[in-house]
Amino acid sequence: MTLAHQPSMWDVADEPEITHLDGRVVRHQLSGGAWVDHLPGWVEGSDAVLDVLLGDIGWRADRRQMYDREVAVPRLLRWYGGDEQLPHPLLTDARRSLNHHYGPELGEPFVSAGMCLYRDGRDSVAWHGDRIGRSRTEDTMVAIVSFGSPRPLLLRPVGGGESLRFPLGHGDLVVMGGSCQRTWEHCIPKTTKAVGPRVSVQFRPRGVA
Helix, strand or coil: CCCCCCCCCCCCCCCCEECCCCCCCEEEECHHHEEEEEECCCEECHHHHHHHHCCCCCCECCEEEECCEEEECCCEEEEECCCCCCCCHHHHHHHHHHHHHHHHHHCCCEEEEEEEEECCCCCCEEEECCCCEHHHCCCCCEEEEEEECCEEEEEEECCCCCCEEEEECCCCEEEEEECHHHHEEEEECCCCCCCCCEEEEEEEECCEC
């Protein structure tokens, strides 16, 4: 796969590394028992990880039924189970760090790593919540680490309402917790602006998708 991307002017670490979470990540309390944690630049030197993720790691193009026709999913997908080796050692470090920080609150570890590749501004994901599995009825967490060109993650209450906006790109972290997957929904909208590729890595507990 060949996708040109513009390296960050600010993320200039020689080697990719995880920074601290304690005392740095900021929690935003939402309605209905939901919350979102946000930490820009959690991963330093993130472009080195992006270079690997844009390679041949088994990206697939899915299709889905929409009304009376089948359409292409507007992004590429890759999913890693807990027993699979992740494509860059920093991602294993990231999962370990998230488990150390959030494990006492979550009560279980993050296990799987789902990945989405947004190739340009035409790729997107519509409003949704991660409600397949236990997250349909139970509070849980989904941690997202972003690599590449920033794209806005929008969140709004289920049923509509004013949305919140988190620009996510070069090494940024967002964690959706509490009832967020049931009472709120999120999306990555399309854009006509010239943007490079972005990879979203979503860590989830077992049985949540």
